Amino acid sequence: xxxxxxxxxxxxxxxxxxxxxxxxxxxxxxxxxxxxxxxxxxxxxxxxxxxxxxxxxxxxxxxxxxxxxxxxxxxxxxxxxxxxxxxxxxxxxxxxxxxxxxxxxxxxxxxxxxxxxxxxxxxxxxxxxxxxxxxxxxxxxxxxxxxxxxxxxxxxxxxxxxxxxxxxxxxxxxxxxxxxxxxxxxxxxxxxxxxxxxxxxxxxxxxxxxxxxxxxxxxxxxxxxxxxxxxxxxxxxxxxxxxxxxxxxxxxxxxxxxxxxxxxxxxxxxxxxxxxxxxxxxxxxxxxxxxxxxxxxxxxxxxxxxxxxxxxxxxxxxxxxxxxxxxxxxxxxxxxxxxxxxxxxxxxxxxxxxxxxxxxxxxxx
Numbered sequence: 001x002x003x004x005x006x007x008x009x010x011x012x013x014x015x016x017x018x019x020x021x022x023x024x025x026x027x028x029x030x031x032x033x034x035x036x037x038x039x040x041x042x043x044x045x046x047x048x049x050x051x052x053x054x055x056x057x058x059x060x061x062x063x064x065x066x067x068x069x070x071x072x073x074x075x076x077x078x079x080x081x082x083x084x085x086x087x088x089x090x091x092x093x094x095x096x097x098x099x100x101x102x103x104x105x106x107x108x109x110x111x112x113x114x115x116x117x118x119x120x121x122x123x124x125x126x127x128x129x130x131x132x133x134x135x136x137x138x139x140x141x142x143x144x145x146x147x148x149x150x151x152x153x154x155x156x157x158x159x160x161x162x163x164x165x166x167x168x169x170x171x172x173x174x175x176x177x178x179x180x181x182x183x184x185x186x187x188x189x190x191x192x193x194x195x196x197x198x199x200x201x202x203x204x205x206x207x208x209x210x211x212x213x214x215x216x217x218x219x220x221x222x223x224x225x226x227x228x229x230x231x232x233x234x235x236x237x238x239x240x241x242x243x244x245x246x247x248x249x250x251x252x253x254x255x256x257x258x259x260x261x262x263x264x265x266x267x268x269x270x271x272x273x274x275x276x277x278x279x280x281x282x283x284x285x286x287x288x289x290x291x292x293x294x295x296x297x298x299x300x301x302x303x304x305x306x307x308x309x310x311x312x313x314x315x316x317x318x319x320x321x322x323x324x325x326x327x328x329x330x331x332x333x334x335x336x337x338x339x340x341x342x343x344x345x346x347x348x349x350x351x352x353x354x355x356x357x358x359x360x361x362x363x364x365x
Contacts, residue, residue, distance in 0.1 A: 225260025
């Protein structure tokens with residue numbers, strides 16, 4: 001028997017009725033029927049919301065991630081506005097890396113920029129393990145949010161070792177990941193040492209969130225799609241598996257997501273997640289065939305569709321819901337994050353439409 005951090009007790013995957021653990025979102029993650037298909041959006045707490053832009057107008061990104069009051073407010077904004085079935089913690093994937101001693105900043109219009117990129121074994125040693133005290137602001141924010149959200153589950157998250165390593169090696173965002181791949185191919189021993197250290201940091205960061213009360217976690221491997229399946233299996237899969245398998249006793253569903261990963265979906269499914277996120281390039285029924293029948297899926301509306309006329313949005317939502325029926329569990333989401341220019345009202349309408357189209361009568365289970 002494991003203690004479910006949502007406040008119920010889970011026995012062989014079952015939990016007592018009520019609370020976040022019995023929500024449509026958690027039920028879908030655990031491949032159990034619910035009253036409707038749950039929906040949330042990656043980057044739902046962010047730049048598409050005027051209330052978010054107002055808060056962030058004078059507060060740098062990293063500072064906003066380190067202030068529990070702002071984290072709580074920003075995380076709650078899309079729940080209030082859209083009625084989504086889950087909240088996701090407002091943070092950034094580089095937060096634990098900064099806490100581990102890496103000098104970096106999130107530069108507006110650019111993204112994470114690392115002062116001294118990783119080039120040698122000595123650089124890896126600069127990345128120290130983190131404790132709860134190093135990210136106490138995350139612990140505090142999660143506890144505040146769990147109290148505020150009630151029955152709505154909170155999703156915690158972290159960046160996967162490969163994606164974090166890419167930022168650290170490149171020194172910032174990259175379209176080609178050339179330096180990352182050069183290190184990966186040219187010095188496999190150093191590469192695995194780096195990813196192994198990052199896996200430890202990531203696991204510790206997720207543990208802090210779980211201990212504080214999140215109901216699920218998502219591991220973002222945003223740039224894994226830059227790799228072939230063979231390279232993914234050799235250089236990435238062992239480290240993502242270390243993170244996800246390290247949470248097997250945590251009592252919360254684990255979601256794994258990457259962009260451009262159509263050819264990697266089977267391998268990503270092997271990493272140990274309960275749910276595999278699918279970007280917009282692969283139909284959910286096709287993705288389910290690649291991932292296997294023992295995983296739920298999450299996705300996968302193209303974020304740019306939200307900029308089209310409502311008739312187009314509605315047709316695409318219907319298509320995705322129909323294709324999602326092939327999976328043993330489906331969490332409706334976008335195939336990547338909400339674009340800043342998205343009209344928030346469209347997101348609200350999508351949530352209502354998903355709930356309406358997927359609503360199940362009580363006597364149908």
